[in-house]
Amino acid sequence: MGGILRCITLTVTISVLVAFPFTTKTEYKVVDLVITYMLLGGAIVLEIYAIVIMLSSDWTMLWMSKHKFMVLDRRAVSSIPLVKNKRWSNSVAQYNLFMFCLKVRPQKFIVIQKVLCIDQLLEYYRYKDSKDVSGELKGLIFEQLREKSRMASEFGACKKLCARRGDQVLEKADCLNKLGWSINGVEFDQSILLWHIATDLCYHSDMNRNLDCGSNPNCEASKLLSNYMLYLLVMCPFMLPNGIGQIRFRDTCAEAEEFFKEKNLLKSDAERACTKLFNVSTDFLPLKVKGDRSKSVLFDACRLAKALQSLESEVHWEDNKEKWEFISHVWVEMLSYAANQCRWKDHGPQLRRGGELLTHVWLLMAHLGLTEQFQISEGQARPKLIAR
Structure with a gap:
């Protein structure tokens, strides 16, 4: 029905354009x-563009394939310059706590922003980046x-696997006793900040030890x-499990900014700031030193x-490559847990x-049968993806 209506409107518009030159126009100005x-002419161009976009849509191609009416080749439609075939930008947003706390980016028109009460909102967006x-x-x-x-051979096993948020990787590496406190027994937003x-x-x-992390794909994946x-x-x-992540982030940023200010590190490079922070003694648990009033995890x-x-x-481990492979696996498991939740x-x-x-990731998990949000009724096969 949509296609028929599009053809009618295009035909009517073209008919008006063809008939218009033959009408009496002596009483009209040239302008x-x-x-x-x-x-x-503009109306006809817009109508043609709308038809091309409609013909190149997934819904149209699916309808044509079901009705054996493939009069258009998808590659032919894709070759039209006006048609964009990108399904995804292939990039993800990036936000770094240290970049935010060190205030390395200049704040333009800060007075005007404060008057309009939008300084806090813009400050969050100022430190947002993206990477492929x-x-x-x-x-x-x-x-x-x-x-x-x-x-995941059955639903019970699938449910347990979906509930893993990094602890399975720790178990495989036999590090659960040493690092399990950062994942088990704490809220998910706290684990994200800690890691x-x-x-x-x-x-x-x-980097300070002159180890080349840039050429290590697992290191880059972990950072991203x-x-x-x-x-x-x-x-x-709203895309993460419920928690007090915003409060923890603010408290952690406040403690980090106070530390950097005390060490005269504000607006300095992240490498120098991280080196100073890494050298801080952690012999005593922060909870025993400062109490639980602050939710900072710095x-x-x-x-x-x-x-x-x-x-x-x-x-x-022979070198840092195995360490970064371990860290990247933890992050992937945390990502899949967040996607499922x-x-x-x-x-x-x-x-x-x-x-x-x-x-x-959530759609891929559903395709592989790794989801708690719906079940496949008994007697039907679980969906599996076979990669060749």
Whole structure:
């Protein structure tokens, strides 16, 4: 019906354009005639563009394939310059706590922003970046989810696997006793903050040791997922499990800014700031030192970073590559946990804008049968994806 109506409107518009030159126009000014021709021509161009977009849509192609009416080749339609075939920007938003706390970016028109009471809102957006998702990261996510789908032979096992948020990786590496406190027994937003800060500290610590992290795909994947998960915590908290992530983020930022101000590190580079923070003594638990009034996890994250660095010698890893592979696997498991916990009504609107990485992971998990949000009735096969 939509196609028929489009054809009718295009035919009528063209008919008006063809018939108009044969009408009496002596009483009209030249300017009016030119404007009329331009409007008719513009209307025809818009109608043709709308038809091309409609023909290139997935719904039209699906309808044609079902009715064996493939008069149009998808590649032919795709070759039209006006048609955009991008389903996703292939990039994810990035947000870094240290960049935010160090205030390395200049604040323009800050007085006007304060008068309009939008300084806090713009400050959050000022430190938002984006990065492309590499093929290595996509492969890493796919392989981990496919491995989980092989282990999920029944719904009970699937439910347990979906509830894992990094502790399964710790178990495999025999590090649960040493690092389990950062995942088990704490809220998910707290785990995100702890591992985000610890990932940055480990990254800059390795750089200080002249270890090449830039050529390590697992290191880059860990950094990207770390910054992406913090972006979700700060800018899209509705896509994460309920918690007090906003309060923890503010308290952690306040403590970090106070530390950097005391050490004269504000507006300095992140590497120098992380080095100073990494050298802070964590012999005593921060909770015993400052109490529980502040929800900051800054120095707990320092303790986690030092524990991660010490694993290189304790687990007998040959170099930092195995450490970054371990950290990247933790982040992927946290990402899949967040994707599964996010409600479908929050995933849905993201697809209209191309889809968050979190939503794509959720759809892949559903395709592999790794989901708690719906069950396949008894007697029907669980969906499986066979990669060749």
